[in-house]
Amino acid sequence: QVQLQESGPGLVKPSQTLSLTCSVSGDSFTSGDFCWTWIRQSPEKGLEWLGYIFPSGSTYYNPSLKGRLSMSVDISKSQFSLKLTSVTAADTAVYFCARENQQPLAHIDFWGQGTLVTVSS
Amino acid sequence: IQLTQSPSSLSASVGDRVTITCRASQGIANYVAWFQQKPGKAPKLLMYAASTLQGGVPSRFSGSGSGTDFTLTISSLQPEDFATYYCQQFNSYPLTFGGGTKVEIK
Numbered sequence: 347q348v349q350l351q352e353s354g355p356g357l358v359k360p361s362q363t364l365s366l367t368c369s370v371s372g373d374s375f376t377s378g379d380f381c382w383t384w385i386r387q388s389p390e391k392g393l394e395w396l397g398y399i400f401p402s403g404s405t406y407y408n409p410s411l412k413g414r415l416s417m418s419v420d421i422s423k424s425q426f427s428l429k430l431t432s433v434t435a436a437d438t439a440v441y442f443c444a445r446e447n448q449q450p451l452a453h454i455d456f457w458g459q460g461t462l463v464t465v466s467s
Numbered sequence: 468i469q470l471t472q473s474p475s476s477l478s479a480s481v482g483d484r485v486t487i488t489c490r491a492s493q494g495i496a497n498y499v500a501w502f503q504q505k506p507g508k509a510p511k512l513l514m515y516a517a518s519t520l521q522g523g524v525p526s527r528f529s530g531s532g533s534g535t536d537f538t539l540t541i542s543s544l545q546p547e548d549f550a551t552y553y554c555q556q557f558n559s560y561p562l563t564f565g566g567g568t569k570v571e572i573k
Contacts, residue, residue, distance in 0.1 A: 393564035408561040452557040453500050453515035460509050
């Protein structure tokens with residue numbers, strides 16, 4: 347059974363960088379059958395898929411974030427991270443990390459519990 | 468790819484048959500998943516590839532569709548099924564979600 351847990355500050359000031367880490371337990375972290383994703387949810391935008399990272403470091407980011415997003419992976423710790431720069435109030439949301447299973451067809455099968463991040467001075 | 472769910476909310480009674488639809492702005496084959504979300508919780512995967520039931524999900528849930536039109540059906544609504552349901556497309560990145568359908572108790 348895979349478990350994911352988000353961690354990071356719950357409050358970030360406008361124009362600063364939002365940083366979150368997802369810790370993954372279970373033995374699937376390095377498998378090429380899975381990639382690791384970030385999704386956020388707000389009342390204004392609903393569920394918004396942000397991007398993915400493979401254990402190899404290969405990434406894809408949602409173009410809607412206009413180059414503000416980066417992701418990284420730490421295989422030794424079974425963790426992956428998100429950095430979102432130049433945040434505004436519109437980035438206030440519950441942030442989820444999740445696993446995207448590529449087999450047999452892509453689907454998101456495990457989620458973290460989510461962490462609320464508020465952007466405010 | 469935009470996904471439009473309907474209705475946005477519905478009221479139903481225990482035992483009712485409930486159908487939720489999801490329409491894609493372009494053809495997405497069968498690359499659709501359905502999720503259930505309860506307040507304060509993460510979404511839970513119910514179905515992927517339009518009609519493949521995720522392990523552990525009750526068989527009263529079923530999915531169908533291909534191309535642009537998809538449905539999620541709950542054959543006999545149970546008390547634990549009152550929640551918000553979302554479709555998601557996996558045809559192309561960036562992945563996108565529908566706006567949700569809230570199923571409330573009548």
